[in-house]
Every structure is written in C-alpha cells, then in structure tokens.
Amino acid sequence: MPPNTTRWTFLVTTLAAFMVSLDNLVVTTALPAIRTALDADLEDLEWTVNAYTLTFGVLLLTGASLGERFGRRRILGLGIALFTVASALAALAPNIGTLIAARAVQGVGGAMILPLTLTLLSAAVSPERRGAALGVWGAVSGLGVAFGPLVGGAIVDGWAWQWIFWINVPVGLALAPIALRRLAPDRGAAQRLDLPGLALVTVGLFGVVWGLVRGNAAGWGSLEVVGSLVAGGVVTALFVAWEARTEHPMLPLRLFRSRGFAASNVTALLFSFGMFGSIFLLAQFLQTVQGSGPFEAGLKMLPWTAMPMLVAPLAGPLSDRIGGRPLLVVGLLMQAAGLAWLAANMSADTPYSTQWPAFVVSGIGMALFFVPIANVVLGSVPERDTGVASGANNAIREIGGVFGVAVLAAVFSHTGSYASAQEYSDGTSIATWVGAGVVLAGAVAALFVPGLRKPAADPAPLPVREPEPIAA
Known part of the structure; x- marks a missing residue:
C-alpha cells in the first residue's frame, strides 16, 4: 500500500475511533445539567447513556459484516455521515x-x-508494525473514553x-469525504447479512436491559420486570442457538473455540461492566x-x-515484547484497586487528596x-476472521458497559438516592x-489469555555430503 494511503488510513481511522469512543462517556459530566434542563430522572439519564451503547454494541457485528x-x-x-447527522439532532433535542x-x-x-477503523488500519500496516499501530489505535480509543468526562465538563x-x-459535526464533515476519497478500496469476503440473528440479539438484550433499568421503579417482582428479564434471557438463548446452526452467523461461535479469543472477550466484558458503571455514578x-x-469534576x-496518554506509548511496544496477558492482568488489578479505594473513601467531605491517588492507579x-x-x-x-473478531470484541465490550450502567445504577437506586x-x-x-x-473477576479471566508465543527456531541446516569420487 502506498505510504500516502497508509498515512491517510492512520489519520482517518484513529480520529474516527476517537470521536466514536468519546461519545461513550462525554455525557457523564453533563448529566446533572441535562437532568435540570430537560427535567429528567435517573431512569432517563440511564437511557441517555445506554441508548447509545446498546445500539452501538448490538450493531457492531452488523457494521463489520456490511463492510465485508x-x-x-x-x-x-456512510457511518461517519450518519453519526454526524445524529450528533446534530441530539444537540437540537427539545x-x-x-x-x-x-x-x-x-x-x-x-x-x-x-x-472498520480497526480492520482498515490492520490491513494498511505491515505485520511487524501492526502491534505498535494497533496499540496506538487502542490508546486513542481509550483516550476518547477516558477524556469524555473532562471534555463534557469543559463544554458544559x-x-x-x-x-x-x-x-x-465539523469533525464528521471533514472525515467523511476523506474516508471516501483517500482510503484504499478494501473489501473482505462477501457475507450474507444475518437478519434473524440481528433481530434476536436486539430484542434479547433490550429485554434484559429494560428489566434492569426498570427494576427499582416498577419493583423487582413485578410482571413488567420479571417478564422483561425472562423474555430477554430466552430470546438471547435463541440467538445463541441460531448462531450455532445458521450458515452465515453474525457471531461465529467457532471463534470461541480459541482460548485467547474467549478469554480476552470475557475480560473485556467484565472490564467495561465495572468501569462504565462506576464512572456513570462517580462523575x-x-x-x-x-x-x-x-x-471542575472533569x-x-x-x-x-x-x-x-502517558502510559500507552510505553505499553504498546512492551505488549509486542512480552505479550498482552501480563499487561491485561496488571491493568485490571490496578483498575479494581483504584475503584475499591474510591468506594472505601466516599463521603461528602472526602478531601481530593484522598481521591486523586485512586484516579492515578485506575488510569x-x-x-x-x-x-x-x-x-x-x-x-x-x-486473518480472514479479523473483521468479525474486531466487531465481536467491541460489541461485547460495549454490551458490558450497558449492563454495568444498568446494574450499578440499580444497586445505587436500591441503596441510595x-x-x-x-x-x-x-x-x-x-x-x-x-x-x-467485577473488574477483579476480569483480572482472573485475563489469566487464561495465552502468553506470548516465541517464534520457532529455524531448523538446523542439513549436512552437506561431499560427492563420492567416480571410479576410474
């Protein structure tokens, strides 16, 4: 791929990933202002966050399939254009x-x-530089999530x-034409869209989340909540059964035969559950x-x-040298320790000097x-499955965030107000x-991620036999 195309790909994919990731948490420090301006209650605020993460998580696999x-x-x-239009509609919401x-x-x-930002970037760089490039992509996406509260607070x-x-809006208006004109045409194996699978997973997850969000308001024993949770669980089970038998699944269950894929996705689910749910309340x-x-809160x-931003440039190359498992385990342990620190020192008069070390550890x-x-x-x-694997991982991570916000908000509603x-x-x-x-459980799951595989040593060269002399 020409260097100019590679540079454009890196620019567009990282900026687009940052913009999308930013909107996961950019509303968190704006929630009190939104609650006052639009007369919203806790349930409304949950859906302000979860409406984005739920559709995002459920449709990630479909987005990857459309790209293929x-x-x-x-x-x-097209995705950048739609995201830009929806952002304008959100800003104009009465x-x-x-x-x-x-x-x-x-x-x-x-x-x-x-x-698609992940698969396009992965295809644009050489295999030996892929770890560093994906590390930057992951760091930028992480920054989008992490800087959401600060950006939202500053803007409000x-x-x-x-x-x-x-x-x-201006970012989307700039990126969409660049993506369509400057990036190299890239298409995977043509895939048939799994519309029944999409319908089942959408209905199933929506039912479960609706029950969790409505639990405290409607009563955990009410027909609405119990029916929603049971129906959502049954439909989600039907989705798994359908994916196991259909010829063109949106989530190929065969990928989970890989211990690395299964363990890393469980880890991502638990990380997002604990982190997103906690930050929804902490902000x-x-x-x-x-x-x-x-x-000031941001x-x-x-x-x-x-x-x-400070750790990622060191962690990216390090992951290529020692593998991802040690970083995942240590990172999740530190995240869990930071959250526990905050939970143990939470009161109206808690000084900031007690809070900021926990924020550093969590960061x-x-x-x-x-x-x-x-x-x-x-x-x-x-390599042929990188597109759907990327979509699956991001979907599972986003769904973890949805459940985290719903469950921890339910715990909050039951014990506080x-x-x-x-x-x-x-x-x-x-x-x-x-x-x-939950994050600590994610650290345990990360122990099952395979370690770095050392390349096999080149076989020793066969001994060269001298030719036998020809008899006279």
Missing part, C-alpha cells in the same frame, strides 16, 4: 425523549465506524450541554455531592483520564488494558464496590 460485503471504505464513510432517540441513532453510526461550563454533540458524585462544577478526574490500569486488547483479540483468530449527599454517597459507595469486584 459492500466495502469497508464505503461503509466507514426534550429527553428526542435526545435518547438521537443517541440511539448515534450508536448506529458508531457501529458502522469502529470495527464554557457553553452549554448541547455543544458536547455539536463538536462532532455525578463529584457534582451532586461535593459541589464541583462540570469542568478536571479532578484528569489524573485518571490522562494516564493512558494506569485503564491504559494497560486498552493498549494490548485489540492485538490479543486479532492475534487469536485467522438523590435526596441528600449522604444517601447519594452511600449508594455510590456500594455500587462502586460491586464495580471493583
């Missing part, structure tokens, strides 16, 4: 229902973008909450309980969010996870302990 069938460059450009709907459409656009304080969506804790403004979390742990995970996943499957600083602190503390425990 119709061309990765074309679908990437009520919470419209905002949630626009966030769902954003998730559709994001699902067309993120898996400086302008208004609507501008957390307006900032995507509000700094404002609702401790009285910080949106930007700034206080900077020791957490800035660590990936280093986040960086050590984000950098190697993509390379571990892609290295565990044949917005009624007073003490009640909010108590609920958030218990929920964060749960998040720390």
